[in-house]
Amino acid sequence: MSSPEPIAPGVWRYRFGTPEEASPVALRQADPALDRMAGLLPVDECPFAGADFSFRTERRGCVLTAPFDAEEGVFGFGLQLQSHLQSGKKKHLRVNSDPVADTGDSHAPVPFYVSTRGYGVLVDTARYASVYVGTHLSAEALKERAEQRLGQQQPGLSTEEIYRRHAFGREVVFDIPAAAGVDVYVFAGPTMRDAIRRYVLFSGGGCLPPLWGLKNWYRPFAKDGEAEVGALLEEFAKDGLPFHVLGLEPGWQTRSYPNSLVWSERFPDPEAFAGKLRSRHWRLNLWEHAFLDPASPIAEEIASHSADTLGMDGLVPDFFDPEAERLFAGEHRRLVKGGVAGFKLDECDNSDFISYSWSFPEHARFPSGLDGEQMHCLYGLAYQATVDRVFREEGQRHYSLVRSSGALAAPFPFALYSDLYAHDEFLRGMINSGFSGHLFAPEVRHAASVEDLVRRLQTAVLSPVSQVNCWYMPHAPWFQIDRQLNQAGVKMEGAGEVVKLVKQALELRMRLLPVLYTAFAHYHREGVPPFRALVVDTPEDRRTWSCDQQYLIGQSLLAAPLKAGERVKEVYLPQGAWRDFFTGKRLEGGRTHTLSDLSLADIPLFVREGTVLPLAESAEGWSGGGPLTVRLHVYGEEKAEGELYADDGETFAFERGDCSWTRLTWTAAGGLKADGCPSGEMFLLDLANPVLHAGAAPASDLP
């Protein structure tokens, strides 16, 4: 049996059989952040002994077995929309854009899991592996299991009831097709949170988006040209809606679906257009996908560096072929130099659940030697890396979107998104993403009701990307939620009231910018996911294992956004004391609180007792590009502390130390203290008038 080889601080590798040449680690696109890993608590011994694993090869591929017990909570496997706790489940880690059931299929499946016992396991494969988390008992366990079942004397009277009566097995099994071997990476804790941090830092550390990326995004109607976009910006300005990122499809997918990467005549002077946007403090994000139309200037050259099969009727560039990568990056360099601040990389996954098999098949062949299955597992990653490299070479940070991802993706500043739209799945997906070094954008598209619209937006503003994506509607959904009437230009009744609620949510996002930016800095430096499940911080508290509709943001916030129809909300607050973000009301942790009499304006958001929270001051001038005034909000009665990260917000200078961490402390006796000033020009710290949220203390200035 293999013995563990230390690879990085607290990370060991087991090698079983002969691993394939193409794997997430073998083709990794970012280096491990070894320097930053050194800051983690040292762990001297691998949490697994060689004998803990078993491995065998068979005609079908290979089978790896890791220990598991029924008292263990297993989480992860990438963007899982339909389940949170994975113990007892089978997951087929296949890249798919329409996971219609809890199968494991995902835009971004990852063969990585973490356990409440405080370790993580990455199975380094670019195959559609199936994982069985304690699903099956071995034949030897027959008698023992029969004794457990003796109590069951009545027949089940529904299929569900019959199928529910099962026991946990004692293994996590990875069933890996095609491969004759695999490397397994074990990440030590000692805590679950530390294991995730090691995985993120081993991936290269979490991304740090430019500050503008954390502001509010809007994607207008796909038919809009320059004039329509201009009118829209005017309208947002008039309504005081603080949007700062514009997402566009520049007409390059218009003629049909493959992409030319050439702006259409709807935008006659793209560079001037981008410049105009920037002068109004907007950034531009372009919607694209990788499958190239013959009208693209690089089509002819890239053809021989593409798959042998078309995808979406276009050429499928092989990002692992240096020439394809160079050509594709070249087109993006041109765009970035022309003022584009980010991209939305669409269609880089696959689908087995709709009638049209639009992406390349698993049996496609690529010049680099990868087959279609391996390429699906790595395509989103390589696509991100190709685009990301362009920005890095330009010395410009970006924040973008991507529809597929995989293992070791944390350093890429891309958030995942989905064409699916269930609000509860969007929340669960965002929360689960944190286990595997991903971000997820629960964007707002349309809504079934005003309540649905407002609730979805309240979730979006408390997520990695605050985006409204109205590509199929000419007006914003707060103008008219009905799609047909929206297209007909009919404003809905009461739209004015809805705009107020929309503004309130978007402003909350703006106010939270210093907190969010600091949370991402922690992600970058220490590997702590800025949006994460409650169980990450408190795995010892079993009540957090099922919390898949509420989550932590940064060090001190807990969000439990409402969904349409929720008139009463149960929120579980972990051990310790918490305060309502808006009212300062104190709530005891370690128990479930029932929120009732909820209004459309309510957003359940809680602050850990003893926190100094740096919030951007609500300002009329949020449409401007100047620094944000940061006021400090104190949640506590005796003492409180917090921190504020800052840098230039745009470049990679922070990686060379050009940044600041300002520690903020407050005591009832001594008042507020800050250990220095934020660097750069993003934040103006106003220490003079902290807002005290101390329950019976003076009321806050907030609604």
Place this chain on the structure above:
Amino acid sequence: MSSPEPIAPGVWRYRFGTPEEASPVALRQADPALDRMAGLLPVDECPFAGADFSFRTERRGCVLTAPFDAEEGVFGFGLQLQSHLQSGKKKHLRVNSDPVADTGDSHAPVPFYVSTRGYGVLVDTARYASVYVGTHLSAEALKERAEQRLGQQQPGLSTEEIYRRHAFGREVVFDIPAAAGVDVYVFAGPTMRDAIRRYVLFSGGGCLPPLWGLKNWYRPFAKDGEAEVGALLEEFAKDGLPFHVLGLEPGWQTRSYPNSLVWSERFPDPEAFAGKLRSRHWRLNLWEHAFLDPASPIAEEIASHSADTLGMDGLVPDFFDPEAERLFAGEHRRLVKGGVAGFKLDECDNSDFISYSWSFPEHARFPSGLDGEQMHCLYGLAYQATVDRVFREEGQRHYSLVRSSGALAAPFPFALYSDLYAHDEFLRGMINSGFSGHLFAPEVRHAASVEDLVRRLQTAVLSPVSQVNCWYMPHAPWFQIDRQLNQAGVKMEGAGEVVKLVKQALELRMRLLPVLYTAFAHYHREGVPPFRALVVDTPEDRRTWSCDQQYLIGQSLLAAPLKAGERVKEVYLPQGAWRDFFTGKRLEGGRTHTLSDLSLADIPLFVREGTVLPLAESAEGWSGGGPLTVRLHVYGEEKAEGELYADDGETFAFERGDCSWTRLTWTAAGGLKADGCPSGEMFLLDLANPVLHAGAAPASDLP
């Protein structure tokens, strides 16, 4: 390139690479019906030349390519519930009990398809192959495709719209995991119908159930014991409902889910019970599954002949291990000798779409050397063969149910069923089953409304198995459709009227028995599926390609059962003339007819003009066991013909020629003639008073 080897009349085999040892043909459980194949139209040349196929192996397995063109209609792939025409689709042929989308997953996927061009292709694999039917274009086709697309100048405004704009590729691709080779069997036509017949006869010929199997079935509440069953039979007799097959779970899955194959104390004397049923002209079908509880008398002996992993917490017998087969068959021999007439073989598939992975995993290992994936592809088949062999050895025909099947299953007298329940999918599944030598039972369980109940029953009586399956309700659904109220014993209002409609449908089934039995005899002798899609008989008529809610029964019937909510029904009648089964009204073929003013009693059922239809006479004495009086119904004005098959209805004597085919002819001038008498004692032919259905001719005696 491989050259075709003739295997059977009109059947050729291509061998590519080194095929696996375990495959449907290699492990076939019935011999080809070579004698009967000789009766087919001879075809001298293989419809495919070696160069038509391409084949390659790769690390993932192997890839086989067959020609396809966009004008070709491809059908088949086993029990497909969500689509009919497969051209343009990708299908993943994985064994699954809950296909939630049109993915190819199925209780009974089969790597066999037929083309409207008049040939069939069986890819002989026991792997979860993916089939791409003209889904993709090769990279070379880029420019050509771009020219086709030039007309598309507007962006798509919905995901569906974007994904719909695709072209057909020119290949059918089988992507087969793990294997280094595969045999391909090509079935000549010249017509599509002939290709299906060759496949069915190559499988061993279609099954011929005992006559009782075609009568009406009822499965009562799972908690019922002998007393409750007795009361139920009394009630059916009182209401005049002609049920003759009782389906039971004899309490052997009661303690928990694995099966002991031992009757529980609810049935203290099983043999006496079975005898009592038979004396009342009922037959007994027992619900079971293969995964064994340790309480089973054979558990200890069979353990070392079972999988290394439990399924449903029970032992998984390896049916390809002769000792497991012997032990398992032994238990069934005991039951059959004790009066059991058939079985319902449950849970022999798998599921990836529910949260509990209850069946054995793909990586399970079996003593016979098969792995779990291969075993899933073959388990339903081997289970059927094991049980079927017992009946054959006892010289007793049976008609049973099974939840999973595969290739070459036609000779096994089992109908498939599903826990899914969409009425349109049940119809489509029944119709699609015919392409691959399967039967499907669209059973009635519960209903959302009285209309839903009646419509579902009207479908069931026009299907391979006419079954009401109320295992989770103590009373029949016509007593109370609401599940809760049914369990509470509350009779619904108007139940009396509903019983009349139920009786009418069940009586229709009884009247059709001679037609159905004859249709199955054709299935056995000539391979013509008794229930089949319109396209099978008229592939040249493109309008039939989309007919997935109406179908042919035997030689002369066309059924288009109604579903709840259908107040108006469009029915397409193929070329030729047709008559309404009930009224004799003449309808021109080659066009769509709109039926309106539909009442709950209406059942759209049509007879080919010029048919003499042998129908069992409606009789009060249908609860008895005597022969059925057959009256002849003439649909036509000048001349008509028909036939009636008969044998002893119970044994295998018919295979030795102990049976009769009675040809029936009628002319307006000469009246009715029959060329002999039906053998056996099943039918009493009454030639004296034929019923003439000739439109303006004397009205029929039917409602």
